[in-house]
Amino acid sequence: MKRLGACAGLLFAIAACSSGPSQGDVVSGIAVDIIVPSLQVAHADLDALADQVADYCQAPETSDQSLVLAAWEKAVSSWEAVEATAPFGPASMLRTVSMTNYLPISEVGIDDLLAGDEAIDPDYLANRSSSTRRGLGAIEYTLLGSSPGDRKCEHAVAAAAVAAIASDDLVEAWTVSYRGGAAYSQVLTEEMEPGDALGDIIGAIVETFKRQSRFEVGRAIGVSAPEPDLEAIPEGHAGFGSGRYLAQLAGIEAVLQAGGESSLIDLIRSRSEDIADSVESHLEDARAQMLAVEQPLRTVAVESPEQLQRYLDEIDALLALFEADVVSLLDVTLGFSDSDGDTG
Amino acid sequence: MNQLVSAASSKVFRIGFGVVAFVLIVRFLARGWIESLILEPEFHFKYPGFEWVVPLPAPLMYAHFVLLGVAALAIAAGFRHRLAAAFFALGFAYVELIDRTNYLNHYYWIILTAGLLAFLPVAGRDEVPAWVVWLLRFQVGMVYVFAGMAKVNTDWLLEGQPLATWLPARSDMWLVGPLLALPVTALVLSWLAALFDLTIVGWLSSRRTRLAAYLVLVSFHVSTWALFPSIGVFPLVMSVSALVFFPPDWPQRFLSQIAEPVSPRREPAIRPVWVAAAAVYVFAMLLVPLRHHMIPGDVKWTGEGYLFSWQVMLSEKSGSASFVVTDAEGRSWVVGPPDYLNERQVAVMATDSRLIEQTAKLIADDLDVTVAADVKLSFNGRPSAQYTDPAVPLAPRPVDAPRFLLLPPPA
Secondary structure, eight states: OHHHHHHHHHHHHHHHHHSOOOHHHHHHHIIIIIIHHHHHHHHHHHHHHHHHHHHHHHSTTTSOHHHHHHHHHHHHHHHHHHHTTOOSTHHHHTTHHHHHOOOOOOHHHHHHHHHSOSOOOHHHHHHSSOGGGSSHHHHHHHHHSOOOSSOHHHHHHHHHHHHHHHHHHHHHHHHTOSTTSSOHHHIIIIISOHHHHHHHHHHHHHHHHHIIIIIIHHHHTTSSSSSOOGGGSOOOTTOOHHHHHHHHHHHHHHHHHTTGGGOHHHHHHHHOHHHHHHHHHHHHHHHHHHHTOOSOHHHHHHHOHHHHHHHHHHHHHHHHIIIIIIHHHHTOOSSOOSSOOOOO | OOSEEESHHHHHHHHHHHHHHHHHHHHHHHTTHIIIIIISOSSOOOOTTOTTOOOOOHHHHHHHHHHHHHHHHHHHHTTTHHHHHHHHHHHHHHHHHHOGGGOOHHHHHHHHHHHHHHHSOOSSOSEEEHHHHHHHHHHHHHHHHHHHHHTOSHHHHHSOTTHHHHGGGGTTSTTTHHHHTSHHHHHHHHHHHHHHHHHHHHHHHSTTTHHHHHHHHHHHHHHHHHHOGGGTTHHHHHHHHGGGGSOTTHHHHHHSSOSSOOOOOOOOOOOHHHHHHHHHHHHHHHHGGGGGGGSSSOHHHHOTTOTTTTOTTOOOEEEEEEEEEEOTTOOEEEEOSOTTSOHHHHHHHTTOHHHHHHHHHHHHHHHTSEEEEEEEEEETTSOOEEOSOTTSEEESOOTTSOOOOOOOOOO
C-alpha cells in the first residue's frame, strides 16, 4: 500500500513538473499581473490627461500644447494596450470602449456640436451624444484639428472627463465589484471555467489582429478593400497611428509573458515549441516593422504601402496562428461555449 | 427472432428515452439555445436538399419546443407513444435541419431512435417479438461499434490525438488534473476508449459479463461527462439505453412488476412489412457510417462522410478563414466571413469544407464577385496547414462543375 501511495505521489510529481502551467494559473497570472495593473495605469493616464486638458484650456493661447499632446499620447498608449487584451466582461457591459475609444469619430458631427448651442458637458457627451463625438480620437480632433469656433476646449475637457470617469468605473468593476457581485478579476480567476476565461483573453487578441488586418491596415492599402481607403487607419492629426499599434502589440506581448513560469506563452510552449516560437518571432517582426515606420501611417500607406504590407503579413500570420493553432492546442473556444458539442 | 419475449425492457428503454428527450428539450429552453442557435443567427447553413427549412417566428419556435417537451413526456408515459415519437422525431429533425453547424451525433441518434419508437410496439403490450428488442440493441450497439472502428487510426492509437490536446486543458481538475496533462495519459485513455467502444457490445451481450460491462459503461460515460461537460445528454442517454442489453424481462425480475399501467389485451400480430422495414433500416444504418470509405481522402481532414457516421469526439480542428474576392474589373481584395455569421458559425464553418463553400457563395451573392477561400486549419495537434487553395474560385461555379478539391492534409 505504501509503495502504491509512493508511486502515485511520484506520478503526480512528474505530472506536475512536466506538463507546463495549468490554464487556471495562466488566467490568474494574466488577470493579476497584467490586466488589473494595466487598467490602473490606463485610468491614471486618462485622469492625468483630463487634468492636463483642463489646465491647458484655462488659457489655451498661452499654454504649452505639447504637454497636452504628451499626456494624450501616453493615455492612448496605455488605453490601447488594455483594449487589445481586455475588451470583454465589464469593458463591453459598461460601454467603456465607446467612452474612451480612439476612432471612428465623426469630424462633421463634432463640428456641428461645436457650432451649436447645446452645453457640452460630460453628461451630455456620455449619455446623449453619439460615440463618434467622444473618446481619445475626438479629443485629438478638437485640440489639434481644424474644428471651428471657441468651444473646442469645452468639448475636449468634457471628452477627457468622460474617458477618465469610464476608466474609473472599469477599474472598480475589475477590482472592487462588478454588477453588485465580486470583482471581475475574481470572476475571471475563480468563478469562470479556466478554459472559458482563457477563451475570452485569446479571443480579444484574435479580434485585435483581425481588426488591424481586415478593417484597418488591410483596407488602407487596398488588401481588404477594392481600393485603398486611408480613412480606415485610425489616425488623426497627431499622426500617432504607429504608436497605437505598438501599444496594442505591447499589450498582447505583456499578456503572453504574464505570470512568470505560468505564462500563456509557456502554456503554448508546453504544447508545441514550434508554435510558441512562431508566435514570438512574428510578434517581434511585427513590432520591428511598425517601429521602422517614421511617418504617419496614412502617409506611409500612400508613399510606401509595401512597408505596411510587411507589417500586415506578420499580423496575418499571427491571426492564423492564434485562430487555428493556439485555439486548437489549448482547446479553448472563442466567443461561445455554452452549447453541447461532441464532434470535437 | 419472432419468438415473443417480455416487453418490459423495451418499455424501460422507451421510458428512459422519453425522460432524456425531455431533459434535452428543457436544456434548450433553460440555456437560451433557442435564441442563440436558432433565432438570433441572421443566416443558417443548410443541408443539401433542405435549403427550404427555415426557423419559425420566435413565439411559434418556443411553442414548438414546448410541444416537443410534451411529446417527450408522452413517449415516457406511453401515452399515444407512436404519435408522440413520430412528432418528436420529425420536430427535432426540423430543429436540427435549420442549421448544419448545430449538428451533433447524439442529436442525430435521438432523432433516429424517436423515429424507431414511432414504429415499434413498445407500449401497451406485455410481450413483443424478440427482434424488437434486438433492433433496440442494434440501435445502441451501432454507436459504440462504429465509434470504435473510427478510433482505429494512427492519430488516435499512436499519437493519442485529440485527447492529447483536450486532456491537458483539464489539468486544473481536482486530484486527477496533473495526470491528465501527461502525454502517456492521453495515449492510455485513447487505447482504453477504443477497446471499450469496440468490445462493449460483446461484453454486454454475454450473460456472464453483462453486469460488470454495464457498470464499466456507466463509469465510462460518467468519466467522459466529468471531463467534457459540454457533451450534454449523450452519457445519460447511452447509459439509460444500454439497459436494453439485459434480458427482456429484467425490469420484472428487478421490480417484480413494471410500474406502468398496462391494459391487458391480445397481442396483435406484427405484419411482416414492419420486419422487412426494420431489416432495411439496419442495412442502411450499417452502410451510411461507412460511406466515407468510398470518398477519397481522410474523413477527419476532408469532413466528407463525417456526419451521420458516429465519428464521436474524434478530431480537434480549428480554422482561420478569409476569402479572396475578385470583382468584374479584376480588382482583388480579402474579406472575412460575413458579419451576419455569429462566432459559433464562423468557428464551425472554418473547419468544414461544405460550409466554407456555402460561405463563399454567400459572399459572391452579396458582393457580386468571384470568391476563393483562404483557410488554414489546425488538425489534431498539427501546426496549421493550408486547407483550401486561395487561387481556386469556389463561387460562383456552374451547377455541374466538379466539387473543388481540398489541399492535402499535413503529415
